[in-house]
Every structure is written in structure tokens, then in C-alpha cells.
Amino acid sequence: MFAILRNARNPLLRIGVVLSALWLAACQPGGGNTGQRIDTSATVPVALLVPGGSGQPGDETLALSLQQAAQLAIADLQGVKLDLRVYNTGASPALAAQMANKAVDEGAKIILGPVFAESANAVGLAVANRSVNVLSFSNNADIAGGNVFVLGQTFQNTANRLVSYAASHGKRRILIVNDQTAAGEVGARAIQNAISRSGATFAGKASYSFSQQGVASAVPGIASRVKAGDVDALFLTADTAGALPMLAQLLPDQGVSAQQTTFIGLTRWDIPNATLSIPGLQGGWFAMPDPGPNLQFQSRYQATYGSAPHPIAGLAYDGVAAIGALVRSGRPDALTRSGLTQGAGFVGVNGIFRLLPDGTNERALSVVEIRNGQTVVIEGAPRSFGGAGL
Numbered sequence: 001m002f003a004i005l006r007n008a009r010n011p012l013l014r015i016g017v018v019l020s021a022l023w024l025a026a027c028q029p030g031g032g033n034t035g036q037r038i039d040t041s042a043t044v045p046v047a048l049l050v051p052g053g054s055g056q057p058g059d060e061t062l063a064l065s066l067q068q069a070a071q072l073a074i075a076d077l078q079g080v081k082l083d084l085r086v087y088n089t090g091a092s093p094a095l096a097a098q099m100a101n102k103a104v105d106e107g108a109k110i111i112l113g114p115v116f117a118e119s120a121n122a123v124g125l126a127v128a129n130r131s132v133n134v135l136s137f138s139n140n141a142d143i144a145g146g147n148v149f150v151l152g153q154t155f156q157n158t159a160n161r162l163v164s165y166a167a168s169h170g171k172r173r174i175l176i177v178n179d180q181t182a183a184g185e186v187g188a189r190a191i192q193n194a195i196s197r198s199g200a201t202f203a204g205k206a207s208y209s210f211s212q213q214g215v216a217s218a219v220p221g222i223a224s225r226v227k228a229g230d231v232d233a234l235f236l237t238a239d240t241a242g243a244l245p246m247l248a249q250l251l252p253d254q255g256v257s258a259q260q261t262t263f264i265g266l267t268r269w270d271i272p273n274a275t276l277s278i279p280g281l282q283g284g285w286f287a288m289p290d291p292g293p294n295l296q297f298q299s300r301y302q303a304t305y306g307s308a309p310h311p312i313a314g315l316a317y318d319g320v321a322a323i324g325a326l327v328r329s330g331r332p333d334a335l336t337r338s339g340l341t342q343g344a345g346f347v348g349v350n351g352i353f354r355l356l357p358d359g360t361n362e363r364a365l366s367v368v369e370i371r372n373g374q375t376v377v378i379e380g381a382p383r384s385f386g387g388a389g390l
Contacts, residue, residue: 034147035133035336036109040327043081044335046320047103049096049113049123052088059091062115065310066137070112072304073320080324093118097126104130110335111135112319115312117143124148133335135322135355137315142186144359149340151315153350153363155187155266158287159194161365162235162264165379166285167200171233171262175203177222177247178237179210187237187266203231208243215246223254226261239267240275248280258283270368270375271311277373287365289350290381297349318348343385351381 038044048070052063067086074084087103089096096119100111104127111127111134114120120136121143127134128147136143139152166174174195178188188205195202206225208218225231234256238244244265251257258281265286269275297317301309325346326334333339337357345354345362353363364381 033333033337034128034131035333035339036131037332038109038327038335040330040332040334043083044109044323044327045083045085045107046323047100047108047111047113048084048086048316048320049089049099049103049111049119050086051091051115051119052086053095054090054092056091062310062312063088065313066113066115066316068305069301069309069313069316070320072301073317073324076321077324077328080328082320082324082327084320089114089119091116091119093122096120097122100126100132100134101130104132108132110323112316112323113137120148120150133337133340135319135340137312137319141360146359147337149355149359150361151319151353152312153289153365154360155190156193157361157363158266158365159187159190159235160197161287162266162285162367163191163194163198163200165367166233166262166264167198171264172199173201173203173230173232174235174264175222175225175231175233176205176235176237178205178207179243180207180214181210184210184237191235191237191266210243212246215243216250219247219250219254223251223256226256231261233262233264235264235266237266240269240271244269244281245275245278248278252280269370276370276375281370282372284370285367285378286370287367288375290364290366291377293347293349293351314349318346318350318353321348322346345385352383352385354385 048067050063050066051059070084074082085103087099089099096114100123103111111123111132113136114123115137117138117140120134120138124134124147134148136148136150137152138150139154141150141154141156144150176188176191178184192202206218206222208214236247238247263284265284268288269281269286297314298309326339331339341355341357345352351364353361355361366377366381367379368375369378
């Protein structure tokens, strides 16, 4: 299953979201072709860093789900010998760095994880002078670079996909609506960057303080701006745990509906699923991974472990299986920067993706619309690089 596909046009390595609240400027190690050379005929030690041991139930659940997804990937690596070693990092960047060094002392050729941005940054710095690459589960592009790659779906990748789709479907004049938080500002910058690259028109930015009063005070001004007549879409950074439900109620009360002025979401609006039933979001768009491969993974995980995987567990499967596919390629430099960033990309449980030299990634995403409380795919995720949105 996990072999290199010999397709002359698109050879793909066939393999197989928590948002970090910590947006930080990374102390990035230097560039160059970082990473360990390996003997592909021998067993390759791989370290998996998970947030176990923190004492927080959510961290423990996430740690177990990541470990089980990785073990599922190991079981699927026909003929490839990986020695997966699990290290608990708790919620401490210092402990994560300590465990990373311990893993390398014990022979790890590459590190998979950790989840949280500060810990991933600390791990990258800890092992940079040992030329070991880190495939973090974070989606925070600020920590990417040097020997650190992020596997999570980034704001920039999502913004690029949605702005490109919107511009090509007549929604060219885009007003950004963001919360005045670190993540909200990062998201707004990603959307504005995507607008400038796509040929769409930046119709301005409206922000609000991250409080109920802040949202309520800002909505009349946002509505007035939309009613001026030169806005086709509102691109919202708000998530379902934050201001999104309130915006979805107050904007229609002010005469701004998703049916007339398309609401576009930078985050997943189907987690939790109950969000899909909010009347004000009907007709809104957001992006998500190709549902086909993802549903297959969830079904296999459920059948194997008797429970549903954590929303980001698929990243652990993807990471392990990508490493396995690269090792199978027979390249001694498979786990170096040049090996990890080979342009063909990978097919994962969330669709196709590839790692970029700057440490970020490109992931193929489906564009979905909320209709009658359900998600409807209005443009499927590309199946190869060079397709729409990539």
C-alpha cells in the first residue's frame, strides 16, 4: 500500500486539528540539508513525542490517540522496518526538549511531534546541532523552518484555497473580519496575503475585541460596511469555540446574511457538528480535508481501538507512513530536508500534501458549503499537485 507510485507525471509517495493557541516568533536553527542519513535496509528508529504525563485529561486522550494512530500506520508498512519509540513530554517545552535529546541519544533518526508550538520550537532548537529533523503536529507556521516542519493545516494554506475559490466564483471583493487576538491577527494576515496573490480585491479589515461586548459593538459597523455595496464576501477568522456563533446571530439581525454576502471561515465550522445547525451560517463556506480518505481512516481506527480518533490523530498516521514510504524508496538521504521536501508529495489520510523547504506544508482541501445543517462539497480536494488551490 505504501509504495512509491511510478507515475511519470505525478509520482506520489502513497501514505496513509487542534489550533495552537501559542503564536510565537521561533528561534529558528540554520538551513542547509539537515537530517540524518540512514541505512534503508536496517531498522530505522523513530521518536514519537506526545503530550502524555501532563495530568490533564485532554492531553492524555490526545497522547493516546496519536500513539494509536501511529501504531496503525506501523502495522500498514509492509516490509519497512521502523522502530517507533514513544516519549511523554507533558505540557512542558523544557521536558519536550529533554525527551528529544533522550530520543536522539537512544538512536532516533527523526522526531515525530510534539503537538504544541512552544514545545515543538524547543525540540527543534534542542536537536538542531545534532542534525535531526522534527515533524511537528503543530499548525503554527511561525515555528516552521530550520529543522522543524509542521504537519498541521496552516492558516495560509486554508486562506489560499478559499480565496482562490471565491475569486474564481465571483466573490472577488473580500472584507476580513477578525478578532483582536494573536491568532486572529495571524489569520487576518494570511487572508490578506492570499488576496494579494489571487487577484481578488481587499475590501478592508474589521476587527473586534475578543469579548461579547466587543463583538456586539463591532457588528453594526461591519454591517454598514457590507451595505455600502462593494463587498462580496466576509472572511471570518472566528472559530466555533469563540465569536463565530455570536457573529452568525448578530450579522443577520443587522441585515447581513450568508446567502447574500458569502460568509467564509478560516477554521473548521463542523467541529462540533452542532455548529452546522446555526441558521446564520447556512450558505457559508469553509475548507476541510478530502472527506473520503479521512472517513476511511476514522472507520479503521474505530474498528481497531473501539473509539473515534482525536481530530488531529491522522497527522501521526501521515507522519509515520510518510517516513516509511521514504525509507522504502531506498534513499540514504530519505530523512534529510531534501528527502522530506521531494516535490511529488504524499497521499495521507487527509488527502495529498507535501512539505515545503520553509518548513510549512501544502495540503489539498475541499471547499464545502453549509446547507440545511449539512456540509456539501462544492469543489473537491485536488488529487495531484498542480490542480486547483495548490
